[in-house]
Amino acid sequence: MLNHFEITFKSIIRDRIFHGIIFSALIFLLIPSVATLSMRQATELSMTLSLSLISFILLLLSLFLGGTHLWRDIERRYTYPVLSWPSSRSAYLVGKFSGIAAFIFLVALLLGGVAVLTVLITAGIYPPERPIVWNLFFLSIFFDACKYILIVAFAFLFSSVATSFFLPVFGSICIYFVGNASQQVHDYINAPATIGISSITKNMATFVYYILPNFSAFDFKINAVYRVPIQVSGVLMTGVYFVVYLCMVISVATLLFEKREMN
Amino acid sequence: MGGTKRHILSFCLFCLCYGLILGPFVNYMHNKPYAEKLGVLPTIATLKFLSADQKLLIGSSLVMRVITYFGGLAEMAKNKIEIPPDFPVMSRTIHAAVKLDPYNNDAYYFAQSFLVWDVGQIDIANSLLIEGMRYRTWDWYLPYFVGFNYAYFKHDFKSAAYYYQKAAELSGQELHINLAGRFMQESGQIDHAISYLTLMAKDASNPVAKKTFETRLTAFKQVSLIEKARDRFTLKYNRLPESVDELVRTGLLDKTPSDPYGGTFFLLPDGKVGTSSKFAFKNPKGNRPDSGATP
Amino acid sequence: MKALEIHNLVKIFKTKKGQSVHALNDLSFDVMQGEVFGFLGPNGAGKSTTIKTLVGLITPSSGNALINGVPVSTGTARLKVGYLPENPAFYDYLTPEEYLTYVARSFLVPVAEVPRCIEQTLKLLELWDARKRQMRSFSKGMVQRVGLAQVLVHDPDIYILDEPMSGLDPLGRSLVKNIILELKNRGKTVFFSTHITDDVEKVCDRVGIIVKGSLVAVNNVENLLKGGVEGYLVSLQSADSTLQNLAPFSVLRQSGTIFEYYIPKDGFNRFMELVIRSGSEVVLVETRRKNLEDYFLSLVK
Numbered sequence: 118m119l120n121h122f123e124i125t126f127k128s129i130i131r132d133r134i135f136h137g138i139i140f141s142a143l144i145f146l147l148i149p150s151v152a153t154l155s156m157r158q159a160t161e162l163s164m165t166l167s168l169s170l171i172s173f174i175l176l177l178l179s180l181f182l183g184g185t186h187l188w189r190d191i192e193r194r195y196t197y198p199v200l201s202w203p204s205s206r207s208a209y210l211v212g213k214f215s216g217i218a219a220f221i222f223l224v225a226l227l228l229g230g231v232a233v234l235t236v237l238i239t240a241g242i243y244p245p246e247r248p249i250v251w252n253l254f255f256l257s258i259f260f261d262a263c264k265y266i267l268i269v270a271f272a273f274l275f276s277s278v279a280t281s282f283f284l285p286v287f288g289s290i291c292i293y294f295v296g297n298a299s300q301q302v303h304d305y306i307n308a309p310a311t312i313g314i315s316s317i318t319k320n321m322a323t324f325v326y327y328i329l330p331n332f333s334a335f336d337f338k339i340n341a342v343y344r345v346p347i348q349v350s351g352v353l354m355t356g357v358y359f360v361v362y363l364c365m366v367i368s369v370a371t372l373l374f375e376k377r378e379m380n
Numbered sequence: 381m382g383g384t385k386r387h388i389l390s391f392c393l394f395c396l397c398y399g400l401i402l403g404p405f406v407n408y409m410h411n412k413p414y415a416e417k418l419g420v421l422p423t424i425a426t427l428k429f430l431s432a433d434q435k436l437l438i439g440s441s442l443v444m445r446v447i448t449y450f451g452g453l454a455e456m457a458k459n460k461i462e463i464p465p466d467f468p469v470m471s472r473t474i475h476a477a478v479k480l481d482p483y484n485n486d487a488y489y490f491a492q493s494f495l496v497w498d499v500g501q502i503d504i505a506n507s508l509l510i511e512g513m514r515y516r517t518w519d520w521y522l523p524y525f526v527g528f529n530y531a532y533f534k535h536d537f538k539s540a541a542y543y544y545q546k547a548a549e550l551s552g553q554e555l556h557i558n559l560a561g562r563f564m565q566e567s568g569q570i571d572h573a574i575s576y577l578t579l580m581a582k583d584a585s586n587p588v589a590k591k592t593f594e595t596r597l598t599a600f601k602q603v604s605l606i607e608k609a610r611d612r613f614t615l616k617y618n619r620l621p622e623s624v625d626e627l628v629r630t631g632l633l634d635k636t637p638s639d640p641y642g643g644t645f646f647l648l649p650d651g652k653v654g655t656s657s658k659f660a661f662k663n664p665k666g667n668r669p670d671s672g673a674t675p
Numbered sequence: 676m677k678a679l680e681i682h683n684l685v686k687i688f689k690t691k692k693g694q695s696v697h698a699l700n701d702l703s704f705d706v707m708q709g710e711v712f713g714f715l716g717p718n719g720a721g722k723s724t725t726i727k728t729l730v731g732l733i734t735p736s737s738g739n740a741l742i743n744g745v746p747v748s749t750g751t752a753r754l755k756v757g758y759l760p761e762n763p764a765f766y767d768y769l770t771p772e773e774y775l776t777y778v779a780r781s782f783l784v785p786v787a788e789v790p791r792c793i794e795q796t797l798k799l800l801e802l803w804d805a806r807k808r809q810m811r812s813f814s815k816g817m818v819q820r821v822g823l824a825q826v827l828v829h830d831p832d833i834y835i836l837d838e839p840m841s842g843l844d845p846l847g848r849s850l851v852k853n854i855i856l857e858l859k860n861r862g863k864t865v866f867f868s869t870h871i872t873d874d875v876e877k878v879c880d881r882v883g884i885i886v887k888g889s890l891v892a893v894n895n896v897e898n899l900l901k902g903g904v905e906g907y908l909v910s911l912q913s914a915d916s917t918l919q920n921l922a923p924f925s926v927l928r929q930s931g932t933i934f935e936y937y938i939p940k941d942g943f944n945r946f947m948e949l950v951i952r953s954g955s956e957v958v959l960v961e962t963r964r965k966n967l968e969d970y971f972l973s974l975v976k
Binding site: 120123124127128131132193194195197198199200201202203204205376378379380 | 688727730731732733734750754759760764765766768773777778781782783809822
């Protein structure tokens with residue numbers, strides 16, 4: 118498994134599309150000057166922009182790496198020799214997945230470092246009213262990375278059955294939107310002020326809500342930007358949710374991948 | 381195959397774990413403070429830029445967020461959970477939505493339904509609506525709202541008459557001229573409000589807004605009942621009644637009217653009808669310029 | 676001892692239109708240890724399907740296959756197997772050296788031995804100079820040699836090669852044949868598929884012929900060829916008039932004063948008597964042997 122992990126890591130680093138995506142991190146250079154446009158909260162704005170930029174880069178990475186990596190191995194028949202080796206298919210899939218996951222964490226960490234510099238520069242020019250809480254800042258980036266790793270897991274799930282890249286790429290884009298909206302839709306449907314929805318629809322919606330991923334849980338951007346403290350229980354809950362949900366998705370993916378015919 | 385069985389088993393195990401944490405998790409998400417959910421917005425210029433070609437979509441989603449947020453608060457209030465609504469954020473969000481999509485009727489509608497009653501920001505609401513009139517040139521609702529706000533809240537009857545006239549021109553109905561005329565006499569304030577709210581409630585397609593209007597309408601109808609009883613009392617006894625109870629005792633009211641906001645009605649020394657609820661489920665401090673005890 | 680056992684293998688594919696295609700029909704055969712077994716069949720006969728079943732890439736609809744007595748569904752069954760896919764492709768962003776390291780580690784080759792194994796294999800396949808180049812720049816022949824390298828690098832006991840000679844130039848083909856013969860000398864088992872009979876004749880001990888998913892024959896190559904001489908091609912130089920003496924035999928081809936005859940084995944002595952009597956000059960005598968290709972064609976048709 119470690120073996121697959123290493124090769125995946127190598128492949129990402131040598132990938133040209135990855136170089137292109139990382140190139141977009143140059144936008145960080147613009148953030149301090151853009152942040153000065155804000156009159157009253159330059160530091161907050163630079164934090165918001167940094168976090169959003171990190172999110173955006175991680176989103177691109179997760180869609181591109183998750184959506185094409187496994188699929189390309191199958192499409193280009195790299196899997197023929199590899200899957201005939203003694204290690205199991207699940208080891209291959211999990212190894213590959215953890216390679217990408219580790220990579221996303223690494224990129225998040227690096228970009229987080231760049232973001233800290235950016236925010237420090239802005240804060241140096243326009244000192245904020247309240248001190249910056251770096252713990253919250255990093256926690257927000259960490260959970261953001263978790264969210265995108267979950268998207269990679271879904272992309273792997275789709276790749277394990279897909280014969281073209283449409284399902285993994287567009288499927289995970291859908292998951293991205295659905296996962297971000299699920300809590301809002303749930304709240305709306307279950308707001309008692311919402312009338313005219315039958316109880317059957319409501320129950321079905323609730324059931325779907327239970328199954329779909331909930332990315333709102335991973336959103337701690339506001340806490341980071343406005344230093345709103347997070348309860349430890351909230352962090353733990355989100356962490357446990359991430360691990361369990363991830364295991365669930367990956368176990369379905371391996372199950373399907375084990376059964377897949379390599380024609 | 382043994383492998384498959386093991387995989388199915390581990391999948392079931394994870395599902396079980398998921399089932400175990402789902403309850404607490406859903407609970408946690410449900411109780412995640414609302415202030416966090418409405419979130420912050422970038423400046424409107426940034427938002428416009430970020431929305432790219434999806435300005436309408438983003439605008440609508442902002443309005444939806446505010447509506448859901450507000451609906452949730454109303455529900456919590458009913459369950460005696462006090463969470464102060466973040467009116468400034470709501471107001472900002474609506475503003476942003478209007479900037480992204482100046483035609484978004486929901487935004488104006490919702491602004492009118494909470495900015496004026498709950499926040500008392502009449503000027504903000506009016507400037508928003510007047511801005512909107514530049515875009516929604518066919519819509520008589522916006523001038524009608526403005527006219528109502530001028531007349532009812534600001535007692536600026538000249539401006540009110542001007543906007544009612546505009547509304548009348550657009551709607552092609554005499555209704556608004558009549559309204560303006562009736563209102564000019566400065567009698568029957570409460571009837572004026574009732575006719576306004578009836579119209580609003582009738583047209584409300586959003587359940588949250590509808591409910592808001594209907595609640596207020598119910599309350600105002602009760603006030604109207606009390607006022608009518610008071611007037612009959614004054615005719616009969618040639619003095620003002622001392623309390624609502626007195627009206628009930630003298631048989632001019634069937635029973636003590638109940639305030640849907642959970643307060644109790646009372647009579648002020650000058651005979652005006654007030655309520656302890658101040659016509660709101662809760663009264664966030666500092667958001668209301670006047671006492672608001674009387675409609 | 677049996678290296679590979681295939682029992683009643685059936686594979687039914689479902690097409691997208693919902694039709695069933697029987698790729699393998701009740702296929703059974705064994706490959707013995709130390710044997711070179713040629714798996715011969717026309718395109719689409721089910722050779723690749725059989726091989727993919729053996730290496731666990733597809734699951735049979737029914738029946739089973741064993742490697743050294745272990746069912747193929749177990750990953751560890753393939754620990755001593757080297758598999759070369761048909762028209763193989765390898766991670767093109769890796770160098771041969773990196774890829775072979777990946778392979779060797781996956782087959783649990785002791786870490787200390789990995790560099791030595793890789794060097795040996797790369798040198799054998801003449802890839803040593805290209806070992807640090809990314810494979811995306813490789814020609815088809817080089818990729819095929821990398822394919823052989825990844826089979827050889829962990830020194831397995833059983834080699835399963837799917838069309839190992841396809842896409843190679845004559846030099847490459849002879850290299851592959853030599854490698855197979857050398858593996859045979861070292862007592863390894865080689866099971867390879869091909870649609871070229873010549874490959875089988877040169878290197879195989881036994882041949883199995885598969886047609887439309889069924890095994891139609893398994894035979895010893897030596898026995899097949901031992902049938903030996905079937906007849907002779909005889910070329911004579913003579914004048915037209917003398918040919919009348921050879922009347923019982925008919926002329927196969929004529930160019931100028933050269934006449935070519937095909938003489939079955941049992942008619943040869945009589946023919947030669949007539950030739951001597953006619954005074955013609957024998958230019959060339961060629962023996963006609965029984966040919967695997969003829970045998971193959973007769974089975975396929």
